Amino acid sequence: MIKITFIEHNGTQHEVEAQEGSTVMEAAVMNGVPGIEASCGGACACATCHVYVDPAWKETTGSPEVMEEDMLDLAYEIRDESRLSCQLRVTPAFNGLVVRVPEFQA
Structure with missing residues (x-):
């Protein structure tokens, strides 16, 4: 299993296990990560x-496609490291991935 750490806006961390081929969003939902x-x-x-993808992981996760960029325009406080977790397909290279959950969702 691939480990992903979600950090809530208040600093609370949730380390979850994700299955290869699933999405970061699915891992969050299946593990009850607040804010997703x-x-x-x-x-x-x-x-x-x-x-928000931790800057150390930006190259590994890649850049958003056009459709994702359009949806990110609806997100709360977008940044350079903003991604939609449904568009991040889990691979073994994601083992140890760290993402932060914004204070609010759109």
């Missing part, structure tokens, strides 16, 4: 699974 609402169920049709 995932209203559209992972269809890239909202911004309620918005996370």
